[in-house]
Amino acid sequence: MPRPRTHDEALRLKLLDRAGELISADGPKALSLRKLAADAGTSTTAVYSLFGSKPDLVNALYVEGFRRFGERLNAVERTGDAVADLVRLGVAYRASAQADPHLYAIMFTRSVPGFEPNAEADRLARATLEPLEDTVRRGIASGQFADVAPEAIIVSSWGLVHGLVSLELSGNLPPEFSVSGAYEEALRANASGWLK
Amino acid sequence: MPRPRTHDEALRLKLLDRAGELISADGPKALSLRKLAADAGTSTTAVYSLFGSKPDLVNALYVEGFRRFGERLNAVERTGDAVADLVRLGVAYRASAQADPHLYAIMFTRSVPGFEPNAEADRLARATLEPLEDTVRRGIASGQFADVAPEAIIVSSWGLVHGLVSLELSGNLPPEFSVSGAYEEALRANASGWLK
């Protein structure tokens, strides 16, 4: 007997899509529920019935960002050489961040005030790193890397890649420092430091 | 003939101080000009006559953050061994970030919407890295590091340290992983990758 719902899955996707565009075009500040609703031809209520709140909508973008990230990392072909594989993964990581810089900002910096990823989103984020974890464990098992705790190499590699990419994206690097030029070299040097 | 000004240097410092406390206590979202003015016993106009706008006030916090950062990095004693010095600088970097996590967020993530550091602030930020640049150049000159472009080692070291610290502060690292435990080891491995 109720009136049929128009706040459906299609609208949910449309809102997510438009929200991503608004953020990508003018930054996180430009994401307003009123503007978003108007763009999608609906009302602000839609966001609340479909997502719960603005932070919850951003959480959905966070999940979407990690999904795209995971796709790219999983698509990296392995060579069997752990150092070369770490470099490849790092290159894919940077490419992914540059493809969606504002999604990257949502994922790794707190660019939307008040947003904290929920538990499920955190698990997903964690799972995205599986290719990295796998490569490091294989490198240790094969005797290529020193016999240290895998986490040490995993976090060190992740930290370097994340640090370089986020310095680059946030514009904190002095202009004469080009990440592109030294990126692969830095990744290789870092991985080499763990060789047996 | 005018009435004597109460929006003076003392009030400027008081506002900066209170703004830092508000941000440190409840995050960047909690920094409201009305609350800040009330806390300081003045009106919102003070912020506009002393700083220009809210982003300009945040810019002053940005500068203050880099000043403290520079103090700590400059206080690091050198051993003459480039690898050991890079580790020491990294430890000081992390300590500085942990001492003022919300200032760190202002400095390196875009945690306050609408804020972009101005040119002078950018120069100051750059100058903060001098101890790092110096250590790397000496390490290359002494023949300890390979004869690569200094920028490669500088950016790689900075990237690793920044990446680890910001992953740690943003809570993106898996809970079972302790940065403290593997931090120095990772820095040493990274620096070692550049040895001749």
Added chain:
DNA sequence: CGCGTACCGTAACACCGTTGCGTTACGCTG
């Protein structure tokens, strides 16, 4: 003493996220 003037607090503006309320629009029932 009072005038001139720079200063500064108040209040308005436009916008934000969020929420309660009243309307709407359907499908089942009589």
Added chain:
DNA sequence: CAGCGTAACGCAACGGTGTTACGGTACGCG
């Protein structure tokens, strides 16, 4: 076929934000 019950939804209000225009204020000089 008419009407009712009910879930869904848009509108408008609420308390907040940064910012700005304005008008009262309080001093030093003539």
